[in-house]
Amino acid sequence: MADLAEEEMDNPTFRSDTVLSDVHLHCPGKRHLMVRLNAVGQPVFLSYFKLLWSTEDLASGKHVREITTGREQQSRSEDELCDQDRSNVKEEGELNSEGVEALLDDDGDLEVVRRPRGASDLQEEDLLRDIMCPVILMKGKEDAFEDEEQECACSDVVKIEHTMATPLEDVGKQVWRAAFLLADHILFQRDTFRGCSVLELGGGTGITSIIMGTVAKRVYCTDVGDDLLAMCEQNVALNKHLMEPGGGEIKVKELDWLKDEFCTDPEAPYSWSEEEIADLLDHCSVIMAADVFYDDDLTDALFRTLYRITHNLRNSCTVYLALEKRLNFTLRHMDITCEAYSHFRNTLTDLENLQDGKMKYTVEHIKPDFCQFLVYERIEQLELWKIMAEHLT
Numbered sequence: 001m002a003d004l005a006e007e008e009m010d011n012p013t014f015r016s017d018t019v020l021s022d023v024h025l026h027c028p029g030k031r032h033l034m035v036r037l038n039a040v041g042q043p044v045f046l047s048y049f050k051l052l053w054s055t056e057d058l059a060s061g062k063h064v065r066e067i068t069t070g071r072e073q074q075s076r077s078e079d080e081l082c083d084q085d086r087s088n089v090k091e092e093g094e095l096n097s098e099g100v101e102a103l104l105d106d107d108g109d110l111e112v113v114r115r116p117r118g119a120s121d122l123q124e125e126d127l128l129r130d131i132m133c134p135v136i137l138m139k140g141k142e143d144a145f146e147d148e149e150q151e152c153a154c155s156d157v158v159k160i161e162h163t164m165a166t167p168l169e170d171v172g173k174q175v176w177r178a179a180f181l182l183a184d185h186i187l188f189q190r191d192t193f194r195g196c197s198v199l200e201l202g203g204g205t206g207i208t209s210i211i212m213g214t215v216a217k218r219v220y221c222t223d224v225g226d227d228l229l230a231m232c233e234q235n236v237a238l239n240k241h242l243m244e245p246g247g248g249e250i251k252v253k254e255l256d257w258l259k260d261e262f263c264t265d266p267e268a269p270y271s272w273s274e275e276e277i278a279d280l281l282d283h284c285s286v287i288m289a290a291d292v293f294y295d296d297d298l299t300d301a302l303f304r305t306l307y308r309i310t311h312n313l314r315n316s317c318t319v320y321l322a323l324e325k326r327l328n329f330t331l332r333h334m335d336i337t338c339e340a341y342s343h344f345r346n347t348l349t350d351l352e353n354l355q356d357g358k359m360k361y362t363v364e365h366i367k368p369d370f371c372q373f374l375v376y377e378r379i380e381q382l383e384l385w386k387i388m389a390e391h392l393t
Contacts, residue, residue, distance in 0.1 A: 222255035
């Protein structure tokens with residue numbers, strides 16, 4: 001049975017309603033370790049996400065300088081390689097300067113002459129990440145992961161349990177790129193968040209809250225679904241070593257955007273106490289959400305929740321929203337569109353233009369050119385928005 005399961009996971013097949021994050025599909029040189037089945041029978045995997053800092057270096061700011069210097073050196077190296085490639089192409093053009101007829105074969109078909117592979121091609125090939133299929137760890141194979149466990153038992157790795165290839169309603173159980181972008185911004189502006197009380201909406205696996213927990217005083221990481229919240233709580237426990245130096249605390253709570261009140265049912269495992277609600281409303285100064293804009297109804301519900309909470313907060317606060325623009329071809333438009341992103345932008349504009357005499361929202365786009373502290377692909381479709389929520393009365 002185990003051999004059959006391993007064979008199936010080596011060659012995964014996905015239904016039309018299956019969603020798979022690129023973060024899990026492309027994993028450089030690492031295997032996904034299946035650790036258990038969750039309450040609904042989905043395989044849960046454990047992945048290690050490399051940080052470009054340690055807790056000691058973060059305090060000194062050492063890695064900011066190293067990363068910047070490294071990028072400059074890489075840029076210079078790439079420019080030199082590109083110049084070399086252009087020289088190769090020029091030489092090739094001189095060799096093939098006999099005329100058009102020389103490029104045709106005996107039948108008169110065009111014969112394409114390709115340039116020689118330059119050093120930059122070989123370097124790019126080395127940097128490409130292989131598509132990795134999940135591997136199930138079976139009994140007797142534990143030794144294969146001993147080195148990886150030892151390597152990751154340090155302060156420069158985030159360990160995250162997650163699922164893969166889920167239906168749309170379970171996408172919160174995967175890790176998404178916008179969460180890394182928001183985490184990068186937190187680490188880059190860590191002095192801004194130091195000692196804050198923070199609320200995350202749609203926290204999913206909890207990776208952004210975990211990074212925030214390294215600098216903030218208290219983080220309320222919220223989502224819906226007992227199974228997802230249990231996974232998030234497990235991830236918080238797996239990464240306590242990252243938060244201990246700064247004394248940060250993460251509380252995993254239920255917060256449903258489709259409801260107007262906090263869950264205070266004492267029978268619910270992730271409900272709020274009256275003291276926790278009072279603490280949030282009295283001290284919260286930062287609200288954040290990453291990659292939660294994929295359904296128009298949920299986007300509307302999120303913005304209603306944002307308004308309700310910011311209106312009830314004692315003080316003004318700052319909201320950070322990270323997302324990835326996903327382009328799709330639709331038969332309705334017969335074109336490539338990004339409907340979820342368009343709805344998000346329209347709703348964001350409506351919030352900024354709101355005039356109710358109670359709240360003022362100032363929207364600012366943050367250019368994602370800050371240092372990268374985590375290993376992931378920062379594509380140009382990633383965006384970060386900042387909203388200043390101020391009380392008028």
